[in-house]
Amino acid sequence: MGASADILAGSVPPGAARPGGDGRIRIAGISQRFGDVRAVDDVSFDIESGELLTLLGPSGSGKTSLLRMIAGLAKPDAGEIWVGGQRIDQLPTHRRNIGMVFQSLALFPHLSVFGNIAFPLWMRRCGKRETAARVREALEVVRLPQIAARRVDEISGGQRQRVALARALVYRPKLLLLDEPFAALDAKLREEMQLEIIRLHHDLGITIVNVTHDQKEALTISDRVAVMSEGRLRQIGTTVEIYQRPNSAFVAGFVGTTNLLHGAVAAGGEILVLADSIRVPLGGDKRLAPGAAAALVLRAERLTLMPAEAIIPADLASLPGMVRLRAFQGNTTLFEVEVVALGRSLRAETTSLSEASRFPVGTAVSLTWRPQDAALVPV
């Protein structure tokens, strides 16, 4: 796995690395097991200084375990962790100088907002005046009004998030770890906090490792995404790479609304033979050897519905089907189209209202796509 991850690792966009930062991270062969469960299984990757990397994966895929090892809250069974050119996996947590925001936020209930944010400064023996100044500054950074004297259970959910962020930033750590801190927020507030993170990341130039199971969040805020499942690193790359060139059926299925068509490659890699000998053309640059089992990744928004009687342009691939379900979702409309020949339904999405209105449930349609828009992954 390690080797293939290296090959597939996308290059870091040049804008992501900022001069002066010392938040380079190297995760090398990290493993952790709990009894028979391999929570983290030989994971290796590098993060550039100033980058925002998201660990994305379903629940139980080992994201939290990996993050806790970076923070020193758990010991890896094997592997090394380097931050800023220093090996840290033998250091105790309190010497690592890493900021972390917990899923539960873990604000100290017996301290005020001020006390919470000042806590790491007390530990660093800051003077009284400097402490006050830096707490004020941190509160400004997270754009909180004057609430320093409040109890942490007297403030709103969004304010608590910001206090937790301020607490993790006030001592200017090289690295900030976020363990799904927004998972419990309602959708509106979550979006707002995601934008807040983008802004903070841009303003402070700090290295951030964010954990989420929400693929939308990962695509929204990250420079790069590392997809994990069952403790293994499945793919790491820029958001665009992950979305457009998934390396496996798992990654393709996990990110975006996706239809996977399983089949076998034929005709020198130009054709995929699906069930019932249906043949669809393949485009793009990536070829698999003839005879290989593969899956075609059809993103819902790349599928276009056409009336069944329309003539299909020669450069499009198509499958005949029947609309079974139409759901208006605000900015998009989702279709479920039954393809009898394949014995299953495919999902298509359109942003055009006029197009959506042309295909009520029961309409016979052709599902079409440009072959180069569909990635092919080995299975």
Added chain:
Amino acid sequence: MSRFTALCAGIVLIFMTLPTILTAILSVSGDATLAFPPQHWSLHPYLALLEDGGLRGALLRSLQAGAESALLCLIFGLPAMLALQRLRGALAAAVLAFLTLGFAAPLAVSAVALLIVYYMLGIFGSLHALALALAIVNLPFLLYAVASSLAAIDHSLEEASLTLGASPFLTFLLVRLPSLAPGMMTGTLLIFILGATEFMVSVVLTNVNSATLPVVMYGSLRSGPTPMLAAAGMYYVLLALIVVLAITRSRALQQFLYRRSS
């Protein structure tokens, strides 16, 4: 909750409070002997009690024994509970069962058992020895109170403290102890008042010089109850009331009373 339930509860609660109300009424009786209803009213019993060297000394000894026993429980019980939390399975259960021996054995039995040992050790009659005995039989209250606080602990708080740069030592002092404080307070207050009002163990383990207020009251009760005794009882009622109000205001009591596992 039906009105019927509320009515039943009300009757039961009034029934349980009736003797206390009566004690309160008779504690301001101006009569020489205790009889209901009082013929005269007076605050004299309360003042006489404080002037009576014997009773006042006994009251002070009671408070001292209660406080000492609470302190002993805290000093011995808190580290034990913290250590116990790291044990698992049958060993943990066995140690806990041993430490709560004071609950398993009837007070009357524990009292004579301790008496035998105290005679062997030559510490019978000492007030500190009584405090130790009270600590032994009441230790479970502290263990349970601390355990319910421990069960409610959010471990991510301690982890957060570590990531923020606090050493394990400071994390213990600044995060763990404050989260346990409510349980420690509830347990300590309970043991203090239970110790100060305890009778069974005290009557066996004290002599004339170390008799606590309940023991002295018991002695005078046999020679006939007086309004002064009612006043002495009211001091205890008041003390209990203060303690109860203090702990019902705390979150710890709620953790303790409404705990998940019974």
Added chain:
Amino acid sequence: MAMPDSADPAVVADPPALFVRLLGIADRVFGGGQIAMPAALRIAGGLLPAIIMIGVLAWGLALLFWYSIHSYDAFADQSGPLSPIEYATLLWAKGAGFYRTILIRTVLLSLLTTLAALVLAIPVATLIIRTRSNLLRITGLTLCLVPFLMGDIVRAFGWLILLGREGLYGWLSQSLGLGQRTLIGSALGIWLGSLQTIVPVAALILLPAVRRIDPDLEQAAATLGAARWRCFVLVNLPLMAPGLVSAGIVAFALTMTQYAIPDILGGGLLPFAANTIQNVFFTEGNIYLGSALAVVTLAVVLLTAMVFALGLGLLRRWRAGVQRRQAVEIAL
């Protein structure tokens, strides 16, 4: 569900700067609490002081047991040989009737007290958990906790002036022309006095059990057509059963070993086991017989607890059996 509001006083005290500074120094002295020490040593270090403290009691109990299985040489006032004679004196020898009566009285009155206390504790616990008024909840808790905390003697004193000839009962009976009556010296008096101690304890133990019962369950049962009492018997009672068993065990153990209430309210006429232990120990000066009586009392308490717990286990098994049979019937 009516959850008790947290009434914690809103005190947030950030530690003063000097305190933090001092802690920092202590931290350096203690090396951050990272002194290399095996975990087992730490655990043992935490437990040992408490184990030694309780060891004093365990030692005493062991001595009691040791004395109880020896005969007493009254002439030389010393231990005789190993023998079951003390137990014989208490339980089966000729003349053991005196002690048997005391044991039977203790057990019977304790059972009666326990039963009544459980019945009375249910509405009290329900009120404390379910009421929407915080004031009512605090009042209920206070009225339960104060008698529990004020001590045996103050409780006994209160009943003495309630039930005594010179007390409320005597005054009432005289006002009604029945003569100056008293309940002191009667089993009823002891029973009432015991209830005041035991009902609050039972109610406090029941609180978590009542809290676990979702009030929606009762409403669900009602919509399914159950009358209120059936709903109580079929829904609340089974769900409360484990709590009732623990409350029952504690209530019985506490009543069984009462001293002050039977002594003062029984007027010395109806001694319980604990009174007799004291008497044998201190008046007769026979620690061997007294120890045996203590061991018998302890055994009765433990046996009853086991029977209660076993009963609960059987009840559970029986219910599981009924449900399985119903499932099979439905399946067929």
